[in-house]
Amino acid sequence: MTHLNLKKSVLTGTIVIFTGFFFLSAQEKENIPLKLDPVKVIKTTPVKSQARTGTCWAFATTSFIETELLRMGQGEFDLSEMFSVRYAYESKADLYVRYHGMANFGPGGQAHDVMNVVRKYGMATEQAYPGIMYGGTSHNHGELNTVLEAYVKAVLKAKQISPVWKKAFSAILDTYLGPVPEKMNISGKELSPKEFVSGVGFNPEDYIELTSFTHHPYYETFVLEVPDNWSNDSYYNLPIDELMDIVVDALKKGYSVCWDGDMSDQGFSHRKGIAVVPEKDWNEISGEEKDSVFTQTITEKKITPEMRQEMFNNFKMTDDHLMHLTGLFKDENGKYFYLTKNSWGEKSNDFGGFLYMSDAFLRKETIAIMVHKDAVPKKIMKKLGL
Numbered sequence: 001m002t003h004l005n006l007k008k009s010v011l012t013g014t015i016v017i018f019t020g021f022f023f024l025s026a027q028e029k030e031n032i033p034l035k036l037d038p039v040k041v042i043k044t045t046p047v048k049s050q051a052r053t054g055t056c057w058a059f060a061t062t063s064f065i066e067t068e069l070l071r072m073g074q075g076e077f078d079l080s081e082m083f084s085v086r087y088a089y090e091s092k093a094d095l096y097v098r099y100h101g102m103a104n105f106g107p108g109g110q111a112h113d114v115m116n117v118v119r120k121y122g123m124a125t126e127q128a129y130p131g132i133m134y135g136g137t138s139h140n141h142g143e144l145n146t147v148l149e150a151y152v153k154a155v156l157k158a159k160q161i162s163p164v165w166k167k168a169f170s171a172i173l174d175t176y177l178g179p180v181p182e183k184m185n186i187s188g189k190e191l192s193p194k195e196f197v198s199g200v201g202f203n204p205e206d207y208i209e210l211t212s213f214t215h216h217p218y219y220e221t222f223v224l225e226v227p228d229n230w231s232n233d234s235y236y237n238l239p240i241d242e243l244m245d246i247v248v249d250a251l252k253k254g255y256s257v258c259w260d261g262d263m264s265d266q267g268f269s270h271r272k273g274i275a276v277v278p279e280k281d282w283n284e285i286s287g288e289e290k291d292s293v294f295t296q297t298i299t300e301k302k303i304t305p306e307m308r309q310e311m312f313n314n315f316k317m318t319d320d321h322l323m324h325l326t327g328l329f330k331d332e333n334g335k336y337f338y339l340t341k342n343s344w345g346e347k348s349n350d351f352g353g354f355l356y357m358s359d360a361f362l363r364k365e366t367i368a369i370m371v372h373k374d375a376v377p378k379k380i381m382k383k384l385g386l
Contacts, residue, residue, distance in 0.1 A: 032329075033273045033356060034297055036337055041327040042256050043070050045078065047353035049345030051138040054107030054145070057228070057260075058084045059343035060322035061114035064258040064370065065123070065202065067326065071254060074200045082131020082139070083124040083193070084117040086177050091116075092230055093152050093169050101156050107145055108228035111258045111322060111370040115204040116231065121180075122193025123202075128184040131177040144176045208376065208386075211235040211368040212243045214309045219383045224368060226319045235368055236384050240305050244363060248328065248336065250375035257325040258370040259340070262317045265365060268357075269294050270342060271349050275357040277301045277364050297331050300360035308364065319367040326354075335359055 045066040050059045058081040066079055088109055096105040117123070132139060151172060155165045162168075183190045191199060216222040221234040238246075250257050266282045268275040272294040278285060279299045292298070311317035327339030336359040346353045373386070 033294070033351070034337075035332045036329040036356060037331075039328040039330055039336075040251050040254070041339065042067065042251065042254055044256065044324070044326045044341060045070070045076060047341060047346045048081075048343060049138065049348070050081075050343040051345075052140040052142060053085075054141070055081060055085050055109070055139075056343050057109040057111060057322045058082070058088075058114060060260075060324045060341075061111045061258050061370070063324045063341055063343070064111070064256060065114070065118070067256045067324070068372065069200055069202065071256075072201065074202075077200075078126040080124040080126045080129040080131060082177050083121075083129045083180065084114045085131065086173050086180065087117045087121050088113045089148060089173060090166070090170060093148070094166070095230065096152050097155055097161065097165070101153065104227045104230040105149060105152060107141060108230075108319075110209075110226075110229055110231075110233065110319070111260060111368075112209055112233045113231065115207060115370075116233075118197060118202070119204045122195070122197045124181055124193050124196070125184055125186070128181045129178065133176055133178045141176075144172075147172060147176075206372055206374070207370055208373050209233070209235045209368055209370045210238055210243055210246065210376075212238050212240040212305070212308070212366070213312055214305050215313075219385075226367065228319055238380070238384075240303070240308060240363055240366075242380055243366065243369065244359070246371060246376050246380065247325065247338070247362065247369060249377055250371050251325065251328040251338070253375055255372050255375035257375075258322065259325050259362075259366065260319050260322045260368045260370075261362070261365040262319070262367065263321045263365070264318075265361070267293065267361060268365075270344065270355050273349055273351040273355045275340075275355060275361040275365075277303065277358065277360040297333060300335075300358060301364070303360055303363035311364075317365060317367070325357075329356060338362060 045063060048059055050056055062079050062081045062084065066077055069077055092105050095103045151169060155161060183192055184196060186196055186199065211224055216237050218237050218239055221236055223229065223232050224235045247257050267277050274294045276293060276298060277300045278293050279301050308317065324341040325338045326341050329337040329339060331337060337356040340355050340357050342348065342353050342355060344353060
């Protein structure tokens with residue numbers, strides 16, 4: 001197998017990384033909220049903006065793949081999120097019609113949606129497939145989503161479904177996002193999307209999705225019951241302590257983690273760069289105390305599996321956002337915080353588009369993670385039968 005090797009220097013927000021080690025200047029340390037010290041910071045690619053789309057899943061997972069290519073020594077690539085979005089929409093439309101409109105159809109998705117596209121169609125660079133044919137320089141899918149939904153509903157209303165409906169659906173995507181490229185120039189070579197994947201040695205089968213809920217047996221797989229799992233993919237189920245162990249071990253070993261969870265909690269503040277779970281309930285915290293929650297080291301609530309399950313059952317924890325974990329920090333008491341790459345743009349906060357989620361917040365709000373199989377401790381892989 002021929003491997004492409006395109007090595008470039010990478011600037012990751014406010015943290016510059018050299019040869020696997022990180023160095024923080026005095027000014028950069030001041031930009032870190034609270035008193036957090038780095039344990040491990042993983043080389044990644046620049047923060048992007050999903051803009052006016054509901055495709056955080058594509059941005060988080062594409063960032064994850066870009067970071068994997070860096071870890072693999074393949075250099076820095078700017079990959080196209082819209083390549084995955086376009087093919088995912090075609091698969092969603094097919095299922096929606098086959099299920100007589102009783103399947104989920106919309107812009108949302110999961111990390112495996114990107115991997116499924118890579119597996120079947122390959123991947124493209126941003127230059128080859130920017131996915132903007134409607135003017136402007138940022139993504140805006142308001143009109144596109146409305147048109148696509150109206151079209152698939154119109155197909156179902158027909159007395160007889162036309163054999164060309166899929167062709168017309170693809171034509172809509174071509175109009176808004178552009179036709180997919182047959183070949184791309186990669187390091188001076190003309191490669192198809194599939195040849196690109198082969199050339200960099202990326203294998204979607206090397207990745208695993210895991211979750212933690214009590215309504216299914218641990219160490220077995222189940223189809224995660226969230227609307228955006230429209231493809232009905234299965235996840236491995238683990239106790240929450242072991243799921244968190246995987247996250248910590250992966251980051252320490254230099255493997256980033258694709259994270260799916262809930263950010264609707266009041267303890268999530270992207271603007272302030274912090275996500276925490278105060279020990280007190282929010283309705284018991286005064287206005288003055290609320291300000292200090294994001295600026296001072298606090299005692300956080302103990303999160304139990306029972307608490308997570310109740311929140312999931314009552315829709316208080318939903319899969320409303322995917323992000324990318326690229327570093328591990330500790331506060332002055334030794335508590336872990338996770339450097340998190342969001343997809344709202346570099347200028348979305350004072351931390352270059354990153355934020356720091358506490359261990360308690362991850363325990364409370366994690367729906368699922370995706371990680372390389374080699375990042376999972378062998379004793380856990382054995383329990384999963386892998």
